Each structure stands twice: as structure tokens, then as C-alpha cells.
Amino acid sequence: MSAMLDALVGNKVEIVTNDGRVVVGILKGLDQVVNVVLANTEERVFTPEGVDRQALGLYLIRGDNVAVIGAVDENTELGMDFSTIKAQQLPPIVHD
């Protein structure tokens, strides 16, 4: 199953974690339980006032906390104007 994700290694990916955080970085590696290594990580905090980006370096995210991994298209991203993006923060995952 992680053959799907192995294809993304080396690419820029966006990860949504269970607490509703969005982090973007270069996927350096992962394992069977989807623990993830991200390099040059950046957290994007969305608020109704705008987007905040924080550089975070090397991240090891435990697989339990990964909700979504998506491939980022670099070209589309370069064309994005973050100063105009406003959004609500994602709520954390709740198991009912």
C-alpha cells in the first residue's frame, strides 16, 4: 500500500495532521505505518485574516497523526498569492 506513497518520496508534499495542522515539506522517507520524514518543513496557519508561514526544518511525524498526504504541484504553488488567502483553521479530528 505504501507503494502509492513511495512515488512521492523526494517531492514536495502537504500533510494534514490529526490536530488539523497543515505542513508542507519535501518527503524524505516513510515506513509501513506511515511515519514520515519531511525536510524544509513549513507550517501554514490559515486564519480569517490571512496565512502565516513558519519554517520548521526537519520533521519526523508519527504515522498515528497523519490524516492526509498530498502531492504539491510546484508550479501551481508558485502562482499562489498567499496574501489573499483567508480561511478557517481545520478543527482537530474527533472520534465519536
Next chain:
Amino acid sequence: MLPLSLLKTAVNHPMLVELKNGETYNGHLVNCDNWMNLQLREVICTSRDGDHFWRMNECYVRGSTIKYLRIPDEVIDMVKEENTARMKAAKNRNRDQNNRNNRGGGRGGNRGGGRGGNRGGGRGGGRGGYNNQR
């Protein structure tokens, strides 16, 4: 590369661990295992809301409670070197073990005129064994 091998390489480096309950632990990694359990030294624990702090000499963190770890950037460059060093060490260990096994005339079959003249262990002293000499 594998996340757990990155962690193994990060031993002795400082890192930040955030737990699922929001607490953060800042300290140097002493040891880790396949379940991501960690032993840290010189640790500063910060509560979820950021206004309570504890300092401890050592602590043990169970892997299942971890949300993520922030590791210094230089560690990722060290992983490749560490892998080649580990493979060399393993190869040397295998070679030493094999050499020890081959002493005393190989494996039971070459003594006392076994096959066509290999007596006395003159030639083929290293036969009957598997040498990893590459």
C-alpha cells in the same frame, strides 16, 4: 529514508518532541527503539499552554504518545554516512567470525588425508569455509 533510521542517527542530538497531549519535551536523544520510545537527557518539558515548565536530567517517552519530533537539519545529512559505517562494521564482524570458525583445519573433512592430498593443512587452509573477503 526510513523515519526510524533517521531517529537512530539523531542520537546525541538535541530535539523537540511534541506529545499527543500537547506537551513539548526539549532535550538530547540518548536512545531510541523500534517503537519510537525515547530516552532524553537534559530535558525541559513545557506544558500544552506554554506557561508551566519542568526541568529534568533524564526522561523516557513512550513512542505511542508522540505526535511529532523536530530534529536539527544536519542529521539528515548524517544518515547516509551512518548507514555505510554500520554496514562496514557488520561486514567486519562477519569476517572475524568466519575466520575464527575456519581455524583448526576447516570443517572436519580435510584432516588425515581426506581428499586427494590435502593433508597437513598445507594448501587449502582456508577451504571448507565461507570467507567474506570481498
